[in-house]
Amino acid sequence: MKVGPDIATLGSLLGDPARANMLTALLSGQALTAGELAREAGVTAQTASSHLARLEAGGLLTQRKQGRHRYYALSGEDVAGVIEALMGLAARTGHTRVRTGPKEPALRRARVCYDHLAGDLAVGMLESLTARGFIVETDERLSLTPAGEAFMAALGLDLPALAGQRRPLCKGCLDWSVRRTHLAGGLGAALLDRFFALGWAAREPGTRLVRFSPRGLEAFREIFGVMPDTPNEETAAAT
Amino acid sequence: MKVGPDIATLGSLLGDPARANMLTALLSGQALTAGELAREAGVTAQTASSHLARLEAGGLLTQRKQGRHRYYALSGEDVAGVIEALMGLAARTGHTRVRTGPKEPALRRARVCYDHLAGDLAVGMLESLTARGFIVETDERLSLTPAGEAFMAALGLDLPALAGQRRPLCKGCLDWSVRRTHLAGGLGAALLDRFFALGWAAREPGTRLVRFSPRGLEAFREIFGVMPDTPNEETAAAT
DNA sequence: CCCATGCTTCGATCCAGGACGAAGCTTGGG
DNA sequence: CCCAAGCTTCGTCCTGGATCGAAGCATGGG
Numbered sequence: 001m002k003v004g005p006d007i008a009t010l011g012s013l014l015g016d017p018a019r020a021n022m023l024t025a026l027l028s029g030q031a032l033t034a035g036e037l038a039r040e041a042g043v044t045a046q047t048a049s050s051h052l053a054r055l056e057a058g059g060l061l062t063q064r065k066q067g068r069h070r071y072y073a074l075s076g077e078d079v080a081g082v083i084e085a086l087m088g089l090a091a092r093t094g095h096t097r098v099r100t101g102p103k104e105p106a107l108r109r110a111r112v113c114y115d116h117l118a119g120d121l122a123v124g125m126l127e128s129l130t131a132r133g134f135i136v137e138t139d140e141r142l143s144l145t146p147a148g149e150a151f152m153a154a155l156g157l158d159l160p161a162l163a164g165q166r167r168p169l170c171k172g173c174l175d176w177s178v179r180r181t182h183l184a185g186g187l188g189a190a191l192l193d194r195f196f197a198l199g200w201a202a203r204e205p206g207t208r209l210v211r212f213s214p215r216g217l218e219a220f221r222e223i224f225g226v227m228p229d230t231p232n233e234e235t236a237a238a239t
Numbered sequence: 240m241k242v243g244p245d246i247a248t249l250g251s252l253l254g255d256p257a258r259a260n261m262l263t264a265l266l267s268g269q270a271l272t273a274g275e276l277a278r279e280a281g282v283t284a285q286t287a288s289s290h291l292a293r294l295e296a297g298g299l300l301t302q303r304k305q306g307r308h309r310y311y312a313l314s315g316e317d318v319a320g321v322i323e324a325l326m327g328l329a330a331r332t333g334h335t336r337v338r339t340g341p342k343e344p345a346l347r348r349a350r351v352c353y354d355h356l357a358g359d360l361a362v363g364m365l366e367s368l369t370a371r372g373f374i375v376e377t378d379e380r381l382s383l384t385p386a387g388e389a390f391m392a393a394l395g396l397d398l399p400a401l402a403g404q405r406r407p408l409c410k411g412c413l414d415w416s417v418r419r420t421h422l423a424g425g426l427g428a429a430l431l432d433r434f435f436a437l438g439w440a441a442r443e444p445g446t447r448l449v450r451f452s453p454r455g456l457e458a459f460r461e462i463f464g465v466m467p468d469t470p471n472e473e474t475a476a477a478t
Numbered sequence: 479c480c481c482a483t484g485c486t487t488c489g490a491t492c493c494a495g496g497a498c499g500a501a502g503c504t505t506g507g508g
Numbered sequence: 509c510c511c512a513a514g515c516t517t518c519g520t521c522c523t524g525g526a527t528c529g530a531a532g533c534a535t536g537g538g
Contacts, residue, residue: 005329012254020247059332090244093298
């Protein structure tokens, strides 16, 4: 009777806690082995295997054999987008997980969202960039100004290479922790890479968490200005 | 162990065919009674009632009593956004419903997506608008040019009122039938309203389908120019 | 060549939740 | 005031699928 794309199977694919955990873990953008995903989801290897098979059959995951490991990754950026959108909706409708781990405040602060930075720090960064006229936001769309291009070049980004990419340069991504936008797209990814290259931050292995070094954080604050919404107390709490 | 928004419950909420059908029906933006939704989903009244209760408890639906009817509607535009995003993903991963109804070609052609027009016609319209410089697309973001403003005003739209709204004026929305963008946002909604007001089109009651009158279609084609991807054969087939 | 590791397949169990019939509650109309 | 329509609640049945133990396949190391 109804026609069109089949939401229901896709939804039920996302509807199992174990699978949802796996997908959330893969949001970091890096490929994980079946075993890691099993541990992440808190199920045995057999169970994880069947879940992964279903997710792959459903087209949400791609799989790559390497030695005796099998690496799984999200099949595309759109999958990550849908998951983050669901997270945003879940946050709005009050569906937050009850079990609150110790890492939560740190996660709210700085984490990887597929390939770019998310969390308070990312939101503050975008705010600072717009406040200083480096990025303009028109109708929820972001674009880099000439001044912004100069700024990014000074930071060491290869803008011509970025502009040549197929993916959009600037893209807004809704943060589930704070309900505000942070910077995604090619520029967002390049910035995060740059932070890593500069040694300002490193990702916690096997996690979405991004940990800034004290000096890195200082440099970050200096460059991206004051961030009124993230006082120093939170910094201490997050470390 | 994991932390953050709870995707899984939300996913399982979308994961039932009956509920998915109801939500898809509500994508039209109009509120429907419990009975209509039950018929839409192909289940009995009791079953529908429990589904609706769960959807409401989950924060996806709002409910309004009116006489002895209960009207249900999506709780916000973000819900519609997530559903359309899921539809896009479902289309990409090949999850299309098997049961193909007679209305399908017409639906692919012109339908309501929450509050704006979607389908081939909408994609063609946006193409024409961009081709003529009325709307520019930068990095997948849309914005109206001065020439475009004049054009819209000539069509009878009250642009100052639209600009005053909180919602963004232009917004891209990915079409699941064609894998291309069509116009959403305040402007998209206003345009659809205008088509209705002009008598060019009317919505099929209880459906997402938008039916253009012959004269309306002619006027539409005249104003929005040639649409290379939708030859006349399809027009005949869709009527 | 054999063993350990990583993962999948098979088989069995068990339970959440989706389905409907029947009864109960509210609202509007005569 | 009673009846019909619209919807919900209750009780029951039943299926899909989530889980794990055990066995089966590959791969790499010694």
